[in-house]
Amino acid sequence: MEQLQIWDSHVHLFPPEIYNNWETYAARDSWFGVLTKKPENHKGTEEAWANAEEALDCATQAGIHGLVMQGWYWNDAGLMRMHNDYMAESMKNHPERLKGFISINPKFKKEAIAEIERCAKLGFSGIGELGPGGNGYDFNDPDFIEVVECANAYHLPINIHCGEPVGHPYPGKDMTSLAPLPGLILKYPDVTFILAHMGGGLPFYELNPRYHGKFKNVYYDTAANPLLYHISSFRAVIGLIGSKRLLYGSDFPLLLYPSKNREMDFSMFVNQIRNDACLSKEEWNDVMGNNLRRVLDI
Numbered sequence: 261m262e263q264l265q266i267w268d269s270h271v272h273l274f275p276p277e278i279y280n281n282w283e284t285y286a287a288r289d290s291w292f293g294v295l296t297k298k299p300e301n302h303k304g305t306e307e308a309w310a311n312a313e314e315a316l317d318c319a320t321q322a323g324i325h326g327l328v329m330q331g332w333y334w335n336d337a338g339l340m341r342m343h344n345d346y347m348a349e350s351m352k353n354h355p356e357r358l359k360g361f362i363s364i365n366p367k368f369k370k371e372a373i374a375e376i377e378r379c380a381k382l383g384f385s386g387i388g389e390l391g392p393g394g395n396g397y398d399f400n401d402p403d404f405i406e407v408v409e410c411a412n413a414y415h416l417p418i419n420i421h422c423g424e425p426v427g428h429p430y431p432g433k434d435m436t437s438l439a440p441l442p443g444l445i446l447k448y449p450d451v452t453f454i455l456a457h458m459g460g461g462l463p464f465y466e467l468n469p470r471y472h473g474k475f476k477n478v479y480y481d482t483a484a485n486p487l488l489y490h491i492s493s494f495r496a497v498i499g500l501i502g503s504k505r506l507l508y509g510s511d512f513p514l515l516l517y518p519s520k521n522r523e524m525d526f527s528m529f530v531n532q533i534r535n536d537a538c539l540s541k542e543e544w545n546d547v548m549g550n551n552l553r554r555v556l557d558i
Contacts, residue, residue: 265325267549267558268526270389270419270456270483270509271315272307273329275346278339279309289336291394295432305487308513308524312350315512315524316357322526326356327512328552330419331363333391337371340364344375348382359556361386361419365395366403373410380414385556387411388419389456393434400440408448417452417555419481422460424488438462442471445478452555454479454507457488463500475501479555481509482547486516486529494537494547503543507552508533 278285279296286293296307310318312329319327329347334340340363347360362379364372364387376387387407397404411418420441423434438460445453455462459480466475480497497506510516513524521528530548533539539547552558 264545265549265553265558266323266508266530267326267328267552268319268324268510268512269328269454269507269552270330270481271327271512272332272389272514273310273312273315273327273347273350274332275342276311278342279307285339289334289339291333291335291432292339295394297431305515305518308515308522310513310524312354312358316354318512318524319357319526322530324526324530325549326558327358328385328509328556329358329360330389331361331387332389333394333421334363334365335395337365337368340368340375344379344382344384348379348384351383359385359558361388362416364388364390364407366390366397366401366407367395369403369406372403372407376407376410376414376416380416384416386417386419386452386454388417388454389421390418391421391434392436393421393423394432398436398440399438399444405444408444408451412448412451415450417454417479419454419456422455422457422462424457424460427488442468442475445475446471449477452477452479454481454555456481456483456509458482458485458493458497463497466501475505479505479507479551481507483509483511484514484516486532487514491532491536492538494533494539498539498543498547503539503546504551506547507555508548 298306343363362384
């Protein structure tokens with residue numbers, strides 16, 4: 261029997277040029293600065309920063325085979341292209357272990373569509389992570405809809421940042437209303453939507469009679485889960501939608517346990533899922549790799 265390949269569906273790997281010159285690029289793109297500024301008290305969460313090779317070494321130590329690089333919510337078109345070029349080069353260097361989603365800002369309009377078309381030819385596997393709050397649009401915005409249409413045409417899944425509407429405030433928290441998403445999901449049944457951060461709680465609303473059984477094209481990832489929800493959220497979501505549409509994702513190299521570890525790490529979250537999420541072997545295999553491999557045809 262083939263051994264499970266663990267795939268992390270949600271990591272962020274930036275060009276070293278950007279994080280080695282953080283102040284320059286934070287000034288160039290203020291939203292990037294807000295989300296990645298190191299806490300002054302050195303106690304909160306932060307980006308640990310890692311290049312592709314460092315991330316893969318760290319993943320290997322945790323027993324993870326592959327990583328899906330998510331893009332960023334750039335408000336600078338040059339940085340968008342720079343990031344995509346870095347991910348494309350990383351995929352070329354590590355084709356068996358790295359996949360990439362296209363970094364895009366729908367508000368770039370025709371320039372955004374052209375970038376999707378360019379990157380689709382470079383072998384990217386999807387679009388995202390899209391960040392409406394950071395780029396100034398909502399899910400009714402015609403520019404966002406145009407990106408969904410493009411995803412449909414190129415058969416590319418879309419990863420969307422979904423902020424939880426309750427809980428503590430933190431820098432960059434995205435309060436964009438999720439209310440339009442169910443209608444959008446029904447309108448585009450052939451588009452695969454990956455809703456990050458457990459969909460901001462949206463799995464519960466799949467029980468609504470209007471939507472029950474109609475979200476087969478929707479997946480939820482677990483990015484940043486230890487910062488947002490108790491580990492019992494795995495069982496709760498599986499109880500709502502089953503195990504076939506939940507994707508393990510970490511948000512690496514974001515520090516997920518900042519009071520315990522301030523170095524880049526995959527192992528702590530993987531071990532917490534293994535030890536405390538109460539998953540059956542089938543559920544573990546689904547969440548930790550098989551679902552993503554099916555979505556991306558790996």
